[in-house]
Amino acid sequence: METRSTMVNGRRARWAEHGTGSPIVLVHGIPTSPRLWRHVMPLVDGRTLAWEMPGYGSSIPDGKDLDLGLTAQAEYLLEWIESLDLKEPPILVGHDLGGGVAQIAAVRAAERFAGLVLTNSVSYDSWPIPSVKAMQRVAPVLAVLHQLLMYPTFVQLIHRGHDDRNIALESLAEHWGPYVAHGAARSMMRQVSALNVQDTLDIADRLAALNLPARVVWGEADAFQKIRYGERLAADLGADLIRIPGGKHFTPEDHPQVISAAINSLLTEARKD
Secondary structure, eight states: OEEEEEEETTEEEEEEEEOOSSEEEEEOOTTOOGGGGTTTGGGSSSEEEEEEOTTSGGGTGGGTTSOOSHHHHHHHHHHHHHHHTOSSOOEEEEEEHHHHHHHHHHHHOGGGOSEEEEEEEOOTTOOSOHHHHHHHHTHHHHTTSOHHHHHHHHHHHHHHTOSOHHHHHHHHHHHHHHHHHHOHHHHHHHHHHTOOTHHHHTTGGGGGGOOOOEEEEEETTOSSSOHHHHHHHHHHHTOOEEEETTOOSOHHHHOHHHHHHHHHHHHHHHHHO
């Protein structure tokens, strides 16, 4: 994975890139970064570009004075994609909050995408999850907590979202670092304070009219984004639901083969068209 960056409308945009060929844009969620896709990208038969949302990962400082809500992130995403001057429309892939961003971007500009893949994504009224709502309620206190007091919450979140313990430990090592580097409590406070379920509710009734080839992949045992939301998304998008028995929330890390297979099948479909 090669890390790249550029300026887009006065903002620093960062992403990780791997491979060549048809473009695939991947969008992470909370509390992750483009590193979420590290095991997926080498398995995809195309040029993968894992975008980093402002305010997350190494871009935490860049989000200090920005709107970090999903609707704003979708606009940043569309502007970044336009700046790349891609030769063909990319397939858009989203997980968790990134799935909500992907839905909003697709609704706003469906003609700019070749397909949509969602995995354990926020949608409709599925979010924020209870633990995030609790953090939103105590955001002023959260902002001044020492990072060591945030770490147990972070550990619990990661472990609850993984069905592979070894990958969960790897995930902790990958995703805690940026928070430590940039002030864990303040950074998390800015992220959770920006989350508003209205962002996905506003576009929910437009998903069925997208007319984009789609795949929906879901860990059936996800305690954060329940399988019934995957079923609803699949129905609205006219897509089959690919279930991962026993799979939990962080499917790109625990089950990269399943995620990459869904992307590759959509790539094959797009090439035929």
